[in-house]
Amino acid sequence: MVTTKNIESKEILEELLDTEKLKYCFECGICTSCCPMAELLGRDYNPRQLLEKVVLDPKGTMASNEIWFCAWCYCCHRHCPQALKLPEIFLRLRTRAVDDQQHTEPLNNALRKIVQNIPLPLVATAVCLHPERANLEKKKILEKIEESYLEHLRQKKMERAQKVSEGKVAVIGSGPASLTVAYELSMKGYGVTVFEALPYAGGMLRKCIPESRLPREILEKEIGFIRDLGVEIKTAVAVGKDVSFSDLWRDGYKAVFVGAGAHKSQHLKIEGADLGGVVHALDFLWSVNSGGNADVGKKVVVIGGGNVAVDAAKTALCKGACEAVILYRRSREEMPAIPWEIKEVEEAGVKIELLAAPKRILGENGRVKAIECIRMQLDELDESGRRKPVPIEGSEFTVETDMVIFATGETPDLGFLPSQVELNEDGTVWVNPLTMETSLQGVFAGGDAVTGPATVIEAIRAGKCAARSIGKYLRSLGRET
Numbered sequence: 001m002v003t004t005k006n007i008e009s010k011e012i013l014e015e016l017l018d019t020e021k022l023k024y025c026f027e028c029g030i031c032t033s034c035c036p037m038a039e040l041l042g043r044d045y046n047p048r049q050l051l052e053k054v055v056l057d058p059k060g061t062m063a064s065n066e067i068w069f070c071a072w073c074y075c076c077h078r079h080c081p082q083a084l085k086l087p088e089i090f091l092r093l094r095t096r097a098v099d100d101q102q103h104t105e106p107l108n109n110a111l112r113k114i115v116q117n118i119p120l121p122l123v124a125t126a127v128c129l130h131p132e133r134a135n136l137e138k139k140k141i142l143e144k145i146e147e148s149y150l151e152h153l154r155q156k157k158m159e160r161a162q163k164v165s166e167g168k169v170a171v172i173g174s175g176p177a178s179l180t181v182a183y184e185l186s187m188k189g190y191g192v193t194v195f196e197a198l199p200y201a202g203g204m205l206r207k208c209i210p211e212s213r214l215p216r217e218i219l220e221k222e223i224g225f226i227r228d229l230g231v232e233i234k235t236a237v238a239v240g241k242d243v244s245f246s247d248l249w250r251d252g253y254k255a256v257f258v259g260a261g262a263h264k265s266q267h268l269k270i271e272g273a274d275l276g277g278v279v280h281a282l283d284f285l286w287s288v289n290s291g292g293n294a295d296v297g298k299k300v301v302v303i304g305g306g307n308v309a310v311d312a313a314k315t316a317l318c319k320g321a322c323e324a325v326i327l328y329r330r331s332r333e334e335m336p337a338i339p340w341e342i343k344e345v346e347e348a349g350v351k352i353e354l355l356a357a358p359k360r361i362l363g364e365n366g367r368v369k370a371i372e373c374i375r376m377q378l379d380e381l382d383e384s385g386r387r388k389p390v391p392i393e394g395s396e397f398t399v400e401t402d403m404v405i406f407a408t409g410e411t412p413d414l415g416f417l418p419s420q421v422e423l424n425e426d427g428t429v430w431v432n433p434l435t436m437e438t439s440l441q442g443v444f445a446g447g448d449a450v451t452g453p454a455t456v457i458e459a460i461r462a463g464k465c466a467a468r469s470i471g472k473y474l475r476s477l478g479r480e481t
């Protein structure tokens, strides 16, 4: 018998099978094994099984709690042998659930699970879950989360009153990885001090993520909750400059967590890169977010294809630029930025020049005046699994500009670490991925300092894993004495 339910199910399924390549799923499970949310939520979330449910019962799956857990880190997509875009599939289910008014109870259940299992739930909801994408009012969802978070914290604090654990821990940096470590360890009764080089706590959450995505009052509240647990946050204290790494042991810290992020900008070595008006995206975003008078050009060219490039271009337009162009050397398909972010900046008026790379920056009186570019074409796959861009000879063209923003990648700045902490070839910290221990006993690391630029949810996952290992390590020290 053909019912309305069957017709709707068929409709949803057909849409997903074709546009999002659902029919190519091999059920290998790689998506689940690399998903930070699956690790944080345990049995409550299994993306591979969720895909299977979508095929068997799309309408029923729309009303499940699980469709609300995807945190848009795209780890699944990057590792999937078939490059399935799971986040897009789950977003379609979310929006349909909201359109059909089937979302209220599943969403409330999901939010409760998030509060119970994910440290920094306010931040995670704002920057990872993006409720507004499914046409929900972000403010209301954040209010709901805050209410159950306060209750959760009250209960946890009562449980903690019985626990005092031996051992002080030093945490370097105050981004999401570090704040997670501080939260988790302080809940277990350990004393925690966070050292932050910048005058404000929050890492990239404070420094670069646009206020429209993460209202600063939300971040302040989240940090306030962590301070209320007794965590000491020392801002404007850079380890390696104001305090040496070895001083930390002298000052009685028994373990150290390195959550220093990836804040060293990679500059393209091209002619004119040192002209006035050429800046790196992180410096530009920080100058805007720190309340200073950011210098914004009228015609801005942003080089790069990731979320940082997109945020920089959007911010430039918001701050008074008349024109913003993103220059990306591969095709749209390979752009690492989230597809909806790309669509949104285009709608806001940002032009995206694909398959084009900068050749040199031209200046006048020490300031940028134009950028010479060259058209690219895609060749064979390179070691990153993407088609390699190669220049097309003789295809040079010039774009007039008075500001060039490099959004061409960041690496960690870890010169303050002792040589016993081994680094990988790309400058990230080597860790045992199961424990987040570094090669130096008592030192743990996580977040962008280990992965290179990634996402908030991956940093939270790493922080939670490291806090577990640090707890075990401190208990083992207690047994030795």
Ligand SMILES: Cc1cc2nc3c(=O)[nH]c(=O)nc-3n(C[C@H](O)[C@H](O)[C@H](O)COP(=O)(O)OP(=O)(O)OC[C@H]3O[C@@H](n4cnc5c(N)ncnc54)[C@H](O)[C@@H]3O)c2cc1C
Residues within 6 Å of the ligand: 127, 128, 172, 173, 174, 175, 176, 177, 178, 195, 196, 197, 198, 202, 203, 204, 205, 208, 209, 210, 213, 237, 238, 239, 240, 259, 260, 261, 262, 263, 282, 285, 307, 308, 311, 416, 446, 447, 448, 449, 453, 454, 455, 456, 457, 459
């Ligand atoms: C423009 C932009 C937009 C982004 N948007 C999103 C998004 O929408 N969603 C998402 O999931 N992710 C986003 N990200 C990525 C996300 O912000 C990072 O992956 C995440 O913040 C990494 O967390 P972390 O704790 O490892 O380090 P960070 O957040 O980078 O924090 C590290 C902190 O350590 C401090 N530090 C470094 N060295 C020292 C030292 N020697 N002593 C003391 N302190 C030190 C730094 O000052 C910094 O505050 C964005 C990133 C950028 C740049």
